[in-house]
Amino acid sequence: MNIPPLDLKAQYQSIREEINQKILEVISSQRFVLGSEVEGIERELAAYSGIKFAVGVSSGSDALIISLMALEVGDGDEVVTTPFSFFATAGAIARQRAKPLFCDIENKSYNIDPAKLEELLREEIEERGNSNIKAIIPVHLYGQCAEMTSILALAKKYNLAVIEDAAQAIGAEYPGPDGVKKAGAMGSCGILSFFPSKNLGGFGDGGMVLTDDEKLAHKLMLLRRHGSRDKYFYDILGGNFRLDALQAAVLRVKLNYLESWQHERRERASYYDKIFKESGVLEEGLVQIPEALYRDSGIKNYHTYHQYVIKASQRDKLQEFLKESGIGTAVYYPLPLHLQKCFAYLGYKKGDLPVAEKAATEVLALPIYPELTTAQQDFIVSSIIKFYRA
Protein backbone atom coordinates (compact mmCIF):
# COMPACT_ATOMS: atom_id res chain seq x y z
CA MET A 1 0.00 0.00 0.00
CA ASN A 2 1.40 3.39 -0.97
CA ILE A 3 0.49 6.16 1.46
CA PRO A 4 1.93 9.63 0.85
CA PRO A 5 2.62 11.90 3.83
CA LEU A 6 0.13 14.33 2.31
CA ASP A 7 -2.33 14.01 -0.58
CA LEU A 8 -3.08 17.45 -2.01
CA LYS A 9 -4.31 16.01 -5.31
CA ALA A 10 -7.16 14.23 -3.52
CA GLN A 11 -8.22 17.49 -1.85
CA TYR A 12 -8.12 19.35 -5.17
CA GLN A 13 -10.23 16.68 -6.88
CA SER A 14 -12.97 17.12 -4.26
CA ILE A 15 -13.38 20.88 -4.97
CA ARG A 16 -11.94 21.10 -8.47
CA GLU A 17 -14.88 22.72 -10.29
CA GLU A 18 -15.38 25.44 -7.70
CA ILE A 19 -11.68 26.28 -7.56
CA ASN A 20 -11.27 26.32 -11.35
CA GLN A 21 -14.25 28.64 -11.70
CA LYS A 22 -12.85 31.06 -9.11
CA ILE A 23 -9.41 31.08 -10.73
CA LEU A 24 -10.97 31.83 -14.12
CA GLU A 25 -12.83 34.76 -12.58
CA VAL A 26 -9.56 36.26 -11.30
CA ILE A 27 -7.87 35.70 -14.65
CA SER A 28 -10.77 37.39 -16.44
CA SER A 29 -10.54 40.37 -14.08
CA GLN A 30 -6.76 40.67 -14.69
CA ARG A 31 -6.40 42.00 -11.13
CA PHE A 32 -3.66 39.89 -9.61
CA VAL A 33 -2.27 41.82 -6.64
CA LEU A 34 -4.35 42.76 -3.53
CA GLY A 35 -7.85 43.91 -4.63
CA SER A 36 -11.30 42.52 -3.80
CA GLU A 37 -10.34 38.86 -3.45
CA VAL A 38 -7.64 39.75 -0.92
CA GLU A 39 -10.04 42.06 0.94
CA GLY A 40 -12.56 39.21 0.90
CA ILE A 41 -10.27 36.63 2.48
CA GLU A 42 -9.07 39.23 5.01
CA ARG A 43 -12.65 39.94 6.07
CA GLU A 44 -13.58 36.26 6.19
CA LEU A 45 -10.49 35.14 8.10
CA ALA A 46 -10.81 37.99 10.59
CA ALA A 47 -14.37 36.81 11.28
CA TYR A 48 -13.29 33.15 11.44
CA SER A 49 -10.51 33.98 13.90
CA GLY A 50 -12.68 36.31 15.99
CA ILE A 51 -10.42 39.31 15.44
CA LYS A 52 -10.89 42.81 14.02
CA PHE A 53 -8.16 43.04 11.38
CA ALA A 54 -6.45 40.64 9.02
CA VAL A 55 -3.71 41.74 6.63
CA GLY A 56 -2.89 39.41 3.73
CA VAL A 57 0.82 39.04 2.99
CA SER A 58 3.15 37.06 0.78
CA SER A 59 3.95 34.15 3.14
CA GLY A 60 3.96 33.08 6.78
CA SER A 61 7.66 33.90 6.95
CA ASP A 62 6.99 37.40 5.66
CA ALA A 63 4.08 37.73 8.09
CA LEU A 64 6.59 37.21 10.92
CA ILE A 65 9.05 39.72 9.46
CA ILE A 66 6.42 42.39 8.82
CA SER A 67 4.99 41.91 12.34
CA LEU A 68 8.41 42.54 13.84
CA MET A 69 8.84 45.57 11.56
CA ALA A 70 5.45 46.96 12.59
CA LEU A 71 6.29 46.48 16.27
CA GLU A 72 9.64 48.18 15.64
CA VAL A 73 11.71 45.24 16.80
CA GLY A 74 15.16 45.50 15.23
CA ASP A 75 18.85 46.01 15.71
CA GLY A 76 19.98 45.36 19.28
CA ASP A 77 16.61 44.00 20.41
CA GLU A 78 16.03 40.46 21.65
CA VAL A 79 13.04 38.19 21.10
CA VAL A 80 12.25 35.06 23.10
CA THR A 81 11.06 32.07 21.13
CA THR A 82 11.05 28.29 20.96
CA PRO A 83 13.93 26.27 19.52
CA PHE A 84 11.48 23.65 18.25
CA SER A 85 9.77 25.19 15.26
CA PHE A 86 10.15 25.73 11.55
CA PHE A 87 13.21 27.85 10.79
CA ALA A 88 11.22 30.96 9.83
CA THR A 89 10.19 31.64 13.44
CA ALA A 90 13.74 32.42 14.52
CA GLY A 91 14.94 33.35 11.04
CA ALA A 92 12.57 36.33 11.00
CA ILE A 93 14.01 37.63 14.28
CA ALA A 94 17.56 37.38 12.97
CA ARG A 95 16.58 38.89 9.60
CA GLN A 96 15.42 41.95 11.55
CA ARG A 97 18.90 42.03 13.11
CA ALA A 98 17.41 41.21 16.49
CA LYS A 99 18.71 38.35 18.66
CA PRO A 100 16.69 35.17 19.18
CA LEU A 101 16.67 34.00 22.81
CA PHE A 102 15.60 30.38 22.90
CA CYS A 103 13.43 28.97 25.67
CA ASP A 104 13.03 25.20 26.02
CA ILE A 105 9.77 23.41 25.33
CA GLU A 106 7.34 21.26 27.29
CA ASN A 107 7.73 17.55 26.82
CA LYS A 108 4.03 16.87 26.22
CA SER A 109 2.98 19.60 23.81
CA TYR A 110 6.36 20.57 22.25
CA ASN A 111 5.31 24.18 22.82
CA ILE A 112 7.28 26.76 24.80
CA ASP A 113 7.37 25.81 28.49
CA PRO A 114 5.76 28.62 30.56
CA ALA A 115 7.75 27.72 33.70
CA LYS A 116 11.03 27.92 31.79
CA LEU A 117 9.88 31.12 30.12
CA GLU A 118 9.22 32.65 33.53
CA GLU A 119 12.66 31.57 34.72
CA LEU A 120 14.38 32.91 31.61
CA LEU A 121 12.63 36.29 31.78
CA ARG A 122 13.30 36.63 35.51
CA GLU A 123 16.98 35.81 35.07
CA GLU A 124 17.46 38.04 32.04
CA ILE A 125 15.36 41.02 33.01
CA GLU A 126 15.43 41.08 36.81
CA GLU A 127 18.80 39.52 37.61
CA ARG A 128 20.92 40.59 34.61
CA GLY A 129 19.08 43.84 33.94
CA ASN A 130 18.65 42.96 30.26
CA SER A 131 16.41 45.69 28.83
CA ASN A 132 16.73 44.57 25.21
CA ILE A 133 13.98 41.95 25.25
CA LYS A 134 11.04 43.35 23.31
CA ALA A 135 8.81 40.43 22.37
CA ILE A 136 7.91 36.76 22.71
CA ILE A 137 7.04 34.56 19.73
CA PRO A 138 5.23 31.44 20.96
CA VAL A 139 4.48 28.83 18.29
CA HIS A 140 1.31 26.74 18.29
CA LEU A 141 3.11 23.68 17.05
CA TYR A 142 1.42 20.86 15.10
CA GLY A 143 -2.02 22.55 15.48
CA GLN A 144 -2.34 22.91 19.26
CA CYS A 145 -2.11 26.23 21.11
CA ALA A 146 0.74 27.02 23.46
CA GLU A 147 -0.23 27.83 27.06
CA MET A 148 -1.20 31.39 26.30
CA THR A 149 -2.60 32.33 29.74
CA SER A 150 0.84 32.12 31.35
CA ILE A 151 2.64 33.54 28.31
CA LEU A 152 0.35 36.58 28.13
CA ALA A 153 0.64 37.17 31.89
CA LEU A 154 4.45 37.17 31.64
CA ALA A 155 4.33 39.47 28.60
CA LYS A 156 2.15 41.88 30.57
CA LYS A 157 4.41 41.73 33.61
CA TYR A 158 7.51 42.61 31.58
CA ASN A 159 5.76 44.80 28.99
CA LEU A 160 6.62 42.62 25.99
CA ALA A 161 4.79 42.27 22.69
CA VAL A 162 3.51 38.80 21.77
CA ILE A 163 3.52 37.59 18.17
CA GLU A 164 1.72 34.27 17.96
CA ASP A 165 3.13 32.01 15.27
CA ALA A 166 -0.07 30.23 14.29
CA ALA A 167 1.31 29.08 10.92
CA GLN A 168 0.41 25.48 11.79
CA ALA A 169 -2.68 26.21 13.85
CA ILE A 170 -5.30 28.16 11.92
CA GLY A 171 -8.60 27.82 13.79
CA ALA A 172 -7.11 26.04 16.82
CA GLU A 173 -8.90 27.14 19.97
CA TYR A 174 -7.59 27.96 23.41
CA PRO A 175 -9.63 27.93 26.64
CA GLY A 176 -8.41 31.16 28.26
CA PRO A 177 -9.72 33.04 31.32
CA ASP A 178 -11.66 35.44 29.06
CA GLY A 179 -13.30 32.64 27.14
CA VAL A 180 -12.37 30.61 24.11
CA LYS A 181 -9.96 32.32 21.69
CA LYS A 182 -8.59 31.26 18.32
CA ALA A 183 -4.91 30.85 17.52
CA GLY A 184 -3.46 34.17 16.41
CA ALA A 185 -6.14 36.21 18.18
CA MET A 186 -4.55 36.46 21.62
CA GLY A 187 -1.26 38.32 21.26
CA SER A 188 -0.36 41.79 19.97
CA CYS A 189 -0.72 40.06 16.61
CA GLY A 190 -0.70 36.54 15.19
CA ILE A 191 0.50 35.11 11.94
CA LEU A 192 -0.89 32.45 9.60
CA SER A 193 0.72 30.58 6.71
CA PHE A 194 -1.07 29.39 3.58
CA PHE A 195 1.79 27.22 2.39
CA PRO A 196 0.10 24.46 0.30
CA SER A 197 0.51 21.76 2.97
CA LYS A 198 -1.13 23.81 5.73
CA ASN A 199 -4.68 23.07 6.96
CA LEU A 200 -5.76 26.03 4.81
CA GLY A 201 -3.27 25.93 1.96
CA GLY A 202 -3.08 28.05 -1.18
CA PHE A 203 -1.69 27.19 -4.60
CA GLY A 204 1.64 28.76 -3.71
CA ASP A 205 2.90 30.99 -0.92
CA GLY A 206 0.71 33.24 1.18
CA GLY A 207 0.28 34.41 4.73
CA MET A 208 -1.66 36.73 7.02
CA VAL A 209 -1.24 38.87 10.10
CA LEU A 210 -4.16 39.01 12.54
CA THR A 211 -4.58 41.81 15.07
CA ASP A 212 -7.17 43.68 17.13
CA ASP A 213 -5.00 46.79 17.12
CA GLU A 214 -6.22 49.22 14.47
CA LYS A 215 -3.03 51.30 14.41
CA LEU A 216 -0.91 48.19 13.99
CA ALA A 217 -3.19 46.92 11.19
CA HIS A 218 -2.81 50.18 9.26
CA LYS A 219 0.93 50.10 9.72
CA LEU A 220 1.04 46.52 8.42
CA MET A 221 -0.95 47.58 5.37
CA LEU A 222 1.56 50.37 4.69
CA LEU A 223 4.55 48.13 5.24
CA ARG A 224 3.35 45.47 2.81
CA ARG A 225 3.45 48.01 -0.05
CA HIS A 226 6.85 49.55 0.55
CA GLY A 227 5.47 51.91 3.20
CA SER A 228 3.51 53.93 0.65
CA ARG A 229 0.29 55.64 1.68
CA ASP A 230 -0.23 57.22 -1.75
CA LYS A 231 1.37 55.85 -4.90
CA TYR A 232 5.05 56.88 -5.10
CA PHE A 233 5.07 58.64 -1.70
CA TYR A 234 6.70 56.66 1.11
CA ASP A 235 6.11 57.46 4.77
CA ILE A 236 8.00 54.52 6.28
CA LEU A 237 10.38 51.89 4.97
CA GLY A 238 8.50 48.75 3.98
CA GLY A 239 8.80 46.10 1.31
CA ASN A 240 6.77 44.05 -1.15
CA PHE A 241 4.83 41.73 1.15
CA ARG A 242 1.56 41.63 -0.84
CA LEU A 243 -0.80 38.67 -1.14
CA ASP A 244 -1.82 37.63 -4.68
CA ALA A 245 -5.47 37.73 -5.73
CA LEU A 246 -5.21 34.19 -7.17
CA GLN A 247 -4.11 32.85 -3.78
CA ALA A 248 -6.86 34.76 -2.02
CA ALA A 249 -9.46 33.37 -4.43
CA VAL A 250 -8.32 29.78 -3.84
CA LEU A 251 -8.27 30.33 -0.08
CA ARG A 252 -11.80 31.76 -0.09
CA VAL A 253 -13.13 28.58 -1.69
CA LYS A 254 -11.18 26.37 0.68
CA LEU A 255 -12.18 28.34 3.78
CA ASN A 256 -15.76 27.09 3.30
CA TYR A 257 -14.48 23.57 3.90
CA LEU A 258 -11.95 24.28 6.64
CA GLU A 259 -14.15 23.41 9.62
CA SER A 260 -15.19 20.07 8.15
CA TRP A 261 -11.56 19.32 7.26
CA GLN A 262 -10.48 20.17 10.82
CA HIS A 263 -13.17 17.80 12.10
CA GLU A 264 -12.02 15.03 9.79
CA ARG A 265 -8.40 15.50 10.84
CA ARG A 266 -9.50 15.16 14.47
CA GLU A 267 -11.45 12.00 13.62
CA ARG A 268 -8.34 10.51 11.97
CA ALA A 269 -6.32 11.43 15.07
CA SER A 270 -8.86 9.77 17.41
CA TYR A 271 -8.76 6.65 15.26
CA TYR A 272 -4.94 6.54 15.42
CA ASP A 273 -5.19 6.98 19.23
CA LYS A 274 -7.67 4.11 19.44
CA ILE A 275 -5.73 1.61 17.36
CA PHE A 276 -2.44 2.50 19.04
CA LYS A 277 -4.08 1.95 22.46
CA GLU A 278 -5.46 -1.42 21.37
CA SER A 279 -2.10 -2.51 19.93
CA GLY A 280 -0.19 -2.73 23.22
CA VAL A 281 2.85 -0.74 21.97
CA LEU A 282 1.97 2.16 24.24
CA GLU A 283 2.33 0.10 27.45
CA GLU A 284 5.67 -1.16 26.24
CA GLY A 285 6.83 2.46 25.93
CA LEU A 286 7.89 2.01 22.31
CA VAL A 287 5.53 4.63 21.01
CA GLN A 288 3.84 7.64 22.63
CA ILE A 289 0.79 9.16 20.98
CA PRO A 290 0.34 12.96 20.92
CA GLU A 291 -1.31 14.58 23.92
CA ALA A 292 -4.28 16.84 23.28
CA LEU A 293 -3.99 19.17 26.27
CA TYR A 294 -7.34 20.92 25.89
CA ARG A 295 -9.47 17.97 24.76
CA ASP A 296 -11.55 17.90 27.93
CA SER A 297 -12.15 21.64 28.12
CA GLY A 298 -15.29 21.44 26.00
CA ILE A 299 -13.93 23.33 22.97
CA LYS A 300 -14.33 22.04 19.44
CA ASN A 301 -10.98 22.80 17.82
CA TYR A 302 -8.92 21.78 20.86
CA HIS A 303 -6.36 20.51 18.37
CA THR A 304 -6.40 20.88 14.60
CA TYR A 305 -3.85 18.13 13.92
CA HIS A 306 -1.84 19.91 11.30
CA GLN A 307 0.43 17.03 12.19
CA TYR A 308 -0.15 13.81 14.13
CA VAL A 309 3.21 13.34 15.80
CA ILE A 310 4.23 10.27 17.75
CA LYS A 311 7.34 9.77 19.84
CA ALA A 312 9.02 6.57 18.70
CA SER A 313 11.98 4.64 19.98
CA GLN A 314 14.50 3.85 17.21
CA ARG A 315 12.76 6.63 15.26
CA ASP A 316 15.10 6.73 12.26
CA LYS A 317 15.03 2.95 11.76
CA LEU A 318 11.24 2.97 12.06
CA GLN A 319 10.98 5.76 9.48
CA GLU A 320 13.18 3.79 7.08
CA PHE A 321 11.08 0.64 7.61
CA LEU A 322 7.86 2.57 6.95
CA LYS A 323 9.36 4.08 3.81
CA GLU A 324 10.18 0.59 2.53
CA SER A 325 6.56 -0.35 3.26
CA GLY A 326 5.33 2.58 1.12
CA ILE A 327 4.40 4.88 4.02
CA GLY A 328 5.57 8.49 3.87
CA THR A 329 6.38 10.13 7.21
CA ALA A 330 8.28 13.26 8.23
CA VAL A 331 10.45 14.56 11.05
CA TYR A 332 9.50 18.04 12.26
CA TYR A 333 12.27 18.90 13.23
CA PRO A 334 15.51 16.90 13.21
CA LEU A 335 17.75 19.66 14.65
CA PRO A 336 16.51 22.33 17.06
CA LEU A 337 17.06 25.92 16.00
CA HIS A 338 19.63 26.81 18.69
CA LEU A 339 21.98 24.15 17.23
CA GLN A 340 21.64 25.23 13.60
CA LYS A 341 24.89 26.32 11.96
CA CYS A 342 23.52 29.72 10.99
CA PHE A 343 22.86 30.46 14.68
CA ALA A 344 26.30 29.33 15.92
CA TYR A 345 27.13 33.00 16.60
CA LEU A 346 24.52 32.97 19.38
CA GLY A 347 26.75 30.63 21.38
CA TYR A 348 24.31 27.86 22.28
CA LYS A 349 25.70 24.37 22.72
CA LYS A 350 24.35 20.83 22.87
CA GLY A 351 22.64 20.19 26.20
CA ASP A 352 21.43 23.79 26.66
CA LEU A 353 17.81 22.99 25.77
CA PRO A 354 17.49 19.29 26.53
CA VAL A 355 13.75 18.78 26.02
CA ALA A 356 13.86 20.16 22.47
CA GLU A 357 17.04 18.23 21.72
CA LYS A 358 15.49 14.95 22.88
CA ALA A 359 12.24 15.60 21.00
CA ALA A 360 14.27 16.09 17.81
CA THR A 361 15.48 12.48 18.08
CA GLU A 362 12.04 10.98 18.79
CA VAL A 363 9.29 12.76 16.86
CA LEU A 364 7.71 11.24 13.77
CA ALA A 365 4.76 12.75 11.91
CA LEU A 366 2.38 10.16 10.46
CA PRO A 367 0.15 10.86 7.46
CA ILE A 368 -2.96 12.81 8.49
CA TYR A 369 -5.44 14.41 6.14
CA PRO A 370 -9.20 14.23 5.60
CA GLU A 371 -8.84 11.86 2.64
CA LEU A 372 -6.83 9.29 4.65
CA THR A 373 -8.85 6.06 4.90
CA THR A 374 -9.35 3.74 7.86
CA ALA A 375 -7.68 0.96 5.89
CA GLN A 376 -4.63 3.17 5.35
CA GLN A 377 -4.47 4.03 9.06
CA ASP A 378 -4.78 0.33 9.99
CA PHE A 379 -1.90 -0.44 7.62
CA ILE A 380 0.28 2.34 9.08
CA VAL A 381 -0.22 1.21 12.68
CA SER A 382 0.14 -2.49 11.88
CA SER A 383 3.37 -1.69 10.01
CA ILE A 384 4.69 0.15 13.09
CA ILE A 385 3.82 -2.86 15.27
CA LYS A 386 5.47 -5.19 12.76
CA PHE A 387 8.67 -3.12 13.03
CA TYR A 388 8.82 -3.44 16.81
CA ARG A 389 7.80 -7.12 16.86
CA ALA A 390 10.38 -8.15 14.25
Ligand SMILES: Cc1ncc(COP(=O)(O)O)c(C=O)c1O
Ligand atom coordinates in the same frame (compact mmCIF):
# COMPACT_ATOMS: atom_id res chain seq x y z
C1 LIG B 1 5.69 27.30 12.65
C2 LIG B 1 5.89 27.95 11.31
N1 LIG B 1 6.24 29.25 11.27
C3 LIG B 1 6.39 29.89 10.10
C4 LIG B 1 6.21 29.24 8.90
C5 LIG B 1 6.49 29.97 7.63
O1 LIG B 1 5.42 29.99 6.76
P1 LIG B 1 5.65 30.07 5.17
O2 LIG B 1 6.12 28.73 4.72
O3 LIG B 1 4.28 30.40 4.65
O4 LIG B 1 6.62 31.14 4.89
C6 LIG B 1 5.82 27.89 8.90
C7 LIG B 1 5.51 27.16 7.66
O5 LIG B 1 6.20 26.54 6.99
C8 LIG B 1 5.68 27.23 10.14
O6 LIG B 1 5.35 25.93 10.19
